[in-house]
Amino acid sequence: xxxxxxxxxxxxxxxxxxxxxxxxxxxxxxxxxxxxxxxxxxxxxxxxxxxxxxxxxxxxxxxxxxxxxxxxxxxxxxxxxxxxxxxxxxxxxxxxxxxxxxxxxxxxxxxxxxxxxxxxxxxxxxxxxxxxxxxxxxxxxxxxxxxxxxxxxxxxxxxxxxxxx
Amino acid sequence: xxxxxxxxxxxxxxxxxxxxxxxxxxxxxxxxxxxxxxxxxxxxxxxxxxxxxxxxxxxxxxxxxxxxxxxxxxx
Numbered sequence: 691x692x693x694x695x696x697x698x699x700x701x702x703x704x705x706x707x708x709x710x711x712x713x714x715x716x717x718x719x720x721x722x723x724x725x726x727x728x729x730x731x732x733x734x735x736x737x738x739x740x741x742x743x744x745x746x747x748x749x750x751x752x753x754x755x756x757x758x759x760x761x762x763x764x765x766x767x768x769x770x771x772x773x774x775x776x777x778x779x780x781x782x783x784x785x786x787x788x789x790x791x792x793x794x795x796x797x798x799x800x801x802x803x804x805x806x807x808x809x810x811x812x813x814x815x816x817x818x819x820x821x822x823x824x825x826x827x828x829x830x831x832x833x834x835x836x837x838x839x840x841x842x843x844x845x846x847x848x849x850x851x852x853x854x855x
Numbered sequence: 856x857x858x859x860x861x862x863x864x865x866x867x868x869x870x871x872x873x874x875x876x877x878x879x880x881x882x883x884x885x886x887x888x889x890x891x892x893x894x895x896x897x898x899x900x901x902x903x904x905x906x907x908x909x910x911x912x913x914x915x916x917x918x919x920x921x922x923x924x925x926x927x928x929x930x
Binding site: 853 | 894
């Protein structure tokens with residue numbers, strides 16, 4: 691897997707992200723921007739993807755060998771969410787945030803962000819520190835762990851707030 | 856005495872008066888998500904002035920004809 695990652699998957703991820711970023715810069719300047727539709731379904735799908743990626747990332751951290759997770763697994767598992775967010779950026783730059791999120795979605799995203807910030811402070815202090823001390827979590831996995839916790843909490847809170855009516 | 860004010864609305868009635876318009880159809884016409892219309896109708900989300908005006912304009916009524924304040928005694 692490591693050879694495959696270093697020879698194929700790694701360069702593919704790097705190039706695809708570069709290409710994605712280039713498209714984000716180019717698309718808003720062209721007519722293609724109006725075809726980048728962001729619907730309610732896409733909003734829900736993005737956060738469902740965030741929940742799945744976050745969960746899989748956390749599972750990988752605890753189930754797979756530390757070395758493989760810290761080297762590439764966490765990057766691979768978070769990739770679908772990154773691609774979905776990249777797609778959001780093009781119409782966001784072209785038309786502004788208000789054109790792609792309605793005010794309830796914006797409000798829900800803000801509330802979810804605040805709640806996630808509060809929850810991660812508690813989680814990092816009450817769970818991560820004991821995990822690090824007991825050796826269940828390696829220091830090299832601290833960043834992937836934090837990233838996946840944030841992703842899972844943010845996506846699930848956004849979705850719950852959005853669906854609650 | 857302490858009163859709390861809540862925002863009520865007649866959107867549901869207006870939708871039914873307008874050929875039984877669905878939430879989805881109204882949402883599309885206004886440019887918001889269906890969930891937003893549903894939340895406003897049930898009073899869980901207070902719309903901005905712009906959105907309230909858009910809704911009123913869509914139903915060809917004034918904002919006051921669609922939205923109203925209810926006073927509730929809390930203490």
